[in-house]
Amino acid sequence: xxxxxxxxxxxxxxxxxxxxxxxxxxxxxxxxxxxxxxxxxxxxxxxxxxxxxxxxxxxxxxxxxxxxxxxxxxxxxxxxxxxxxxxxxxxxxxxxxxxxxxxxxxxxxxxxxxxxxxxxxxxxxxxxxxxxxxxxxxxxxxxxxxxxxxxxxxxxxxxxxxxxxxxxxxxxxxxxxxxxxxxxx
Amino acid sequence: xxxxxxxxxxxxxxxxxxxxxxxxxxxxxxxxxxxxxxxxxxxxxxxxxxxxxxxxxxxxxxxxxxxxxxxxxxxxxxxxxxxxxxxxxxxxxxxxxxxxxxxxxxxxxxxxxxxxxxxxxxxxxxxxxxxxxxxxxxxxxxxxxxxxxxxxxxxxxxxxxxxxxxxxxxxxxxxxxxxxxxxxxxxxxxxxxxxxxxxxxxxxxxxxxxxxxxxxxxxxxxxxxxxxxxxxxxxxxxxxxxxxxxxxxxxxxxxxxxxxxxxxxxxxxxxxxxxxxxxxxxxxxxxxxxxxxxxxxxxxxxxxxxxxxxxxxxxxxxxxxxxxxxxxxxxxxxxxxxxxxxxxxxxxxxxxxxxxxxxxxxxxxxxxxxxxxxxxxxxxxxxxxxxxxxxxxxxxxxxxxxxxxxxxxxxxxxxxxxxxxxxxxxxxxxxxxxxxxxxxxxxxxxxxxxxxxxxxxxxxxxxxxxxx
Numbered sequence: 001x002x003x004x005x006x007x008x009x010x011x012x013x014x015x016x017x018x019x020x021x022x023x024x025x026x027x028x029x030x031x032x033x034x035x036x037x038x039x040x041x042x043x044x045x046x047x048x049x050x051x052x053x054x055x056x057x058x059x060x061x062x063x064x065x066x067x068x069x070x071x072x073x074x075x076x077x078x079x080x081x082x083x084x085x086x087x088x089x090x091x092x093x094x095x096x097x098x099x100x101x102x103x104x105x106x107x108x109x110x111x112x113x114x115x116x117x118x119x120x121x122x123x124x125x126x127x128x129x130x131x132x133x134x135x136x137x138x139x140x141x142x143x144x145x146x147x148x149x150x151x152x153x154x155x156x157x158x159x160x161x162x163x164x165x166x167x168x169x170x171x172x173x174x175x176x177x178x179x180x181x182x183x184x185x
Numbered sequence: 186x187x188x189x190x191x192x193x194x195x196x197x198x199x200x201x202x203x204x205x206x207x208x209x210x211x212x213x214x215x216x217x218x219x220x221x222x223x224x225x226x227x228x229x230x231x232x233x234x235x236x237x238x239x240x241x242x243x244x245x246x247x248x249x250x251x252x253x254x255x256x257x258x259x260x261x262x263x264x265x266x267x268x269x270x271x272x273x274x275x276x277x278x279x280x281x282x283x284x285x286x287x288x289x290x291x292x293x294x295x296x297x298x299x300x301x302x303x304x305x306x307x308x309x310x311x312x313x314x315x316x317x318x319x320x321x322x323x324x325x326x327x328x329x330x331x332x333x334x335x336x337x338x339x340x341x342x343x344x345x346x347x348x349x350x351x352x353x354x355x356x357x358x359x360x361x362x363x364x365x366x367x368x369x370x371x372x373x374x375x376x377x378x379x380x381x382x383x384x385x386x387x388x389x390x391x392x393x394x395x396x397x398x399x400x401x402x403x404x405x406x407x408x409x410x411x412x413x414x415x416x417x418x419x420x421x422x423x424x425x426x427x428x429x430x431x432x433x434x435x436x437x438x439x440x441x442x443x444x445x446x447x448x449x450x451x452x453x454x455x456x457x458x459x460x461x462x463x464x465x466x467x468x469x470x471x472x473x474x475x476x477x478x479x480x481x482x483x484x485x486x487x488x489x490x491x492x493x494x495x496x497x498x499x500x501x502x503x504x505x506x507x508x509x510x511x512x513x514x515x516x517x518x519x520x521x522x523x524x525x526x527x528x529x530x531x532x533x534x535x536x537x538x539x540x541x542x543x544x545x546x547x548x549x550x551x552x553x554x555x556x557x558x559x560x561x562x563x564x565x566x567x568x569x570x571x572x573x574x575x576x577x578x579x580x581x582x583x584x585x586x587x588x589x590x591x592x593x594x595x596x597x598x599x600x601x602x603x604x605x606x607x608x609x610x611x612x613x614x615x616x617x618x619x620x621x622x623x624x625x626x627x628x629x630x631x632x633x634x635x636x637x638x639x640x641x642x643x644x645x646x647x648x649x650x651x652x653x
Contacts, residue, residue: 052211
């Protein structure tokens with residue numbers, strides 16, 4: 001089914017179309033949610049909440065970009081709202097309380113399997129995990145991330161820098177270097 | 186560094202099927218599209234075609250009436266003129282005969298006596314006779330024209346009451362006008378003839394003149410009498426106004442069967458979403474199943490109805506039907522009574538019966554194809570609203586337990602239905618209908634969802650008729 005028709009059917013509350021849309025994007029979006037959380041159960045909660053938002057806001061989609069990217073944005077926002085709302089994440093998500101500065105380090109080239117890399121990202125403190133995901137993986141710039149997290153750009157830079165350094169350390173500690181993913185400074 | 190990490194965006198985790206089930210639960214309920222089978226479009230199309238045909242015929246009739254009325258006017262005018270000329274010529278002929286007779290025998294009688302006698306004769310007879318003759322001839326003309334119109338496509342009989350009334354009114358007006366004209370013309374002719382006669386009598390004044398005049402006048406009288414007899418022998422046109430409302434006793438019986446069998450309840454949408462292929466929505470032949478094990482197997486049953494029906498004739502071909510009926514519906518079901526979790530065994534099924542008692546209000550439109558024949562063939566289509574006032578039916582609860590229930594709130598009490606069929610009326614004595622009926626409302630409110638369909642044969646016997 002063509003995307004435009006699929007979206008139209010979803011807006012018309014056609015259950016089959018909604019299920020088809022879910023089947024198309026669910027696995028990738030669960031991977032996204034998984035990167036922002038500490039447990040699969042939380043990721044599934046975000047996925048569920050996110051898809052409900054997608055269905056309710058689908059009429060706002062103007063077909064200007066790829067549907068997958070639009071859904072991804074909603075999922076990221078849902079994940080941010082989720083980790084901001086739940087205490088177990090809020091406890092660690094204290095970007096504003098940190099007076100951080102970027103750590104300038106020389107980082108070696110490292111190769112890591114994607115799945116292992118995701119697991120390593122999830123081992124970062126929540127704030128660094130979130131910033132790292134937004135900047136390194138989603139591709140937002142520091143200013144955009146600062147606006148999304150309602151904090152200042154320097155804090156984002158510090159968190160990202162620290163997160164990156166910590167991530168390399170985790171990778172080295174875990175001894176999971178492979179040739180799959182090249183991590184260079 | 187960022188470019189390399191974007192590859193992580195492709196990281197996928199296959200979600201648990203339960204997630205979709207949970208999402209689906211929170212989504213607004215999908216509007217169930219009630220798909221009316223294609224064959225139900227047939228009566229609707231037929232009804233529309235019938236209405237279209239009726240309108241077309243009505244317009245054609247109106248055009249024909251106008252055309253025929255013009256013909257009548259022209260014909261009457263010509264006939265009237267011809268009559269006047271003919272009578273005038275006859276009168277002149279008579280006058281000439283009188284003159285010849287007078288010339289042949291002329292001599293003896295006094296002038297005054299002859300004059301008085303002639304005056305009396307002309308005053309007493311020709312005026313009324315001529316008037317009558319003209320009136321009768323005018324009417325005869327109309328009747329002939331109407332007869333011609335009747336023979337030509339039987340149009341007069343097709344006219345609606347109002348149109349016929351209008352035509353009759355117009356004809357009467359024409360007759361009155363013709364009568365007035367005829368009277369005027371005849372008085373002129375009369376005076377002219379009388380003038381000639383008087384002059385002749387005055388000139389010759391013989392007794393034989395009177396006899397001759399008498400003879401001539403007698404022939405005119407005979408002619409008048411002959412004309413009258415012609416009038417009485419003319420065929421009479423009967424314009425039958427259709428009976429407006431007739432009441433009928435209705436009784437019928439037939440087969441009732443379940444059309445859409447999804448006795449698998451919607452008790453567990455999550456299970457369905459997880460593996461829709463397992464639950465299914467009913468195998469062919471109306472077999473419902475759960476995990477490929479039989480739950481219930483609906484059978485055909487008995488349907489009966491009795492009531493009264495009103496028939497309002499809109500025109501000779503179309504009628505509106507309405508009524509009040511009691512409907513009895515019974516459907517047999519083979520049910521495996523074992524609860525969920527146990528093995529469902531098709532060989533272990535028990536038979537049970539669903540029984541519903543309904544009050545039905547049907548309304549339909551009927552179109553007759555042969556209104557003038559002894560056996561009138563019609564089609565009809567319409568809708569019902571049925572109210573179930575008692576029932577005892579199989580019910581499947583959310584836990585898949587089967588039990589018989591007469592609890593009202595488990596079932597729908599108001600049912601919508603469409604019906605269509607054919608009807609054969611035997612000389613207005615009785616009519617036989619073959620009727621197909623499809624219920625649009627599900628039998629049960631929740632859980633098991635199935636719809637009735639019926640095929641009935643019913644007899645209608647008229648017991649009261651009201652004419653307008």
